[in-house]
Amino acid sequence: MTSDTPAPLLRDLLGPVALAAIAAAGRAASPRFDAAAFLDAAGHGLEPLSIMARVRHIADALGAALPADYAAALAIVQAMAPQLTRGFQAVAVTEFVARQGLGDFDRSLAALSNLTRYGTAEFAIRPFLTQDADRALATMAKWALDDNEHVRRLASEGSRPRLPWGAGVPALKADPVRAAPILEVLRADPSLYVRKSVANHLNDIAKDRPDWLVDRLAAWPQGDARTDWIVRHALRTLIKRGDPRALALVGVAHGAAVAVARFTIEPSAVRLGDPIALAAELRSEAAADQRLVVDYRIHYARTGGKTAAKVFKLRTFELAAGDTATLGLRQTIRDFTTRRHYPGRHDVDLIVNGVTMARAAFDILPPP
Structure with missing residues (x-):
């Protein structure tokens, strides 16, 4: 092609x-x-x-x-x-x-x-949850114990409060934690296929009940690699928001002792279909090693002078005391089903451990 x-x-x-x-x-x-x-x-x-x-x-x-x-x-x-x-x-x-x-x-x-x-x-499964949530969830709780990973995943995925493309379920909208007992059973599931669903389900809950989610995950036993994987991915929305408690659960302090030596976006003006290159240089100002979660937030231009922000992952890594790290990526500016680009200025924030530390920008030019 x-x-x-x-x-x-x-x-x-x-x-x-x-x-x-x-x-x-x-x-x-x-x-x-x-x-x-x-x-x-x-x-x-x-x-x-x-x-x-x-x-x-x-x-x-x-x-x-x-x-x-x-x-x-x-x-x-x-x-x-x-x-x-x-x-x-x-x-x-x-x-x-x-x-x-x-x-x-x-x-x-x-x-x-x-x-x-x-x-x-x-x-x-969604219409059955709508018709009788208690009855459906009771059956799905049994599915969480099934030998087949597809059945176990259905227990979690089918009961997600915000299932993409799935019909809304009034009971789950009113109480997004209704399926919590199912997630407890699956919190150390051996199948990555199932664990991804559990993490996505918990991330759904984070958007409506962030305090409940952090409290629940903080109470989960630590030290199991499978559970730790779920926790990290379940907290991704809260980490992108810079939630201090969520960052602490993945071993990251809120804020970091670093200086931004450079943060650039090149070229400064593009059209749809063109790539941008983002580059950052972080210098440690700490006497000890630091775990850094580095994200970037694009403020997409919209009509009427409005903007809509979206946070993207850049890198998670350990920065040794006194060291300097150079980060970079290329991203092509193109329309998707879920995102349409408009001409105008697009500010980009560099976020380190939940704190915005630098800003750059690029322009999307109108079609020729």
Whole structure:
């Protein structure tokens, strides 16, 4: 792929090829699966839909191809899943349970614990949490003890208060710590896949209940590398905010005895698609070694003279007494689905151990 070739759209993961694969899986799973009806229903109106809208659209199309009896349909869906990729094809099949199974709560949750092994059921569990949070969380607490890492991850990921792309759950919005007992069980999980979910779940909580999070993590036993990994990643939002207690939990003092000898952004003006180079030089002014967490904050220009700030990680390291460290990175200025750039001045802060210590800037030029 050349640099001029546009990146494939995420929604295209559920295009005609995926529909054909799902239809083939249905035919292989049962003669009762009407592949023609599925392809007709799934293909109609698919093109303009986003990726998650396609997930729901395909799940509804499965209803046209499966038996009307839910138990029979569920058996076919579970037979289909192992034949699909571990991507959005299986997620779309899993979503059938969310769309059709709320009236058969226990059978549906048992199916989700099986289906998540082939394509995550983190989105499909959300309607069940909305319908009866206590009942769903009780089942998910059992999943946290399962031998399969995909099932254990579902217990954490499916109950995240701010699950990306996931439907909101009123009970979790009202009380973001409802799933805390699940996280306690998983705090030293052997699977990195699970630990990442636990850390992300805790980071969600940090945005609403920061004091609760720091208190809870401070009470966790120390010395287990797996738990320590979760704690570091769970605190990332609070560390970016310079929260002194969060910094202390990862062994970092608030503020540092350093001087900023240099902090530059080059070039001083760019257009979309151009890179900037950030360079910093820190000189220790301490008599002892220091652990430094160095971040940078870009104040993105917005319309009407407003700005929106975002903090990025630069480097975490030990700086010996009296030493000097040179840091740098390159970042290409390009638009993303979640971020659009506007012409204008962009201030950049250098943050060391939660304290802003220097500022530079660059301009984004309007299109020629």
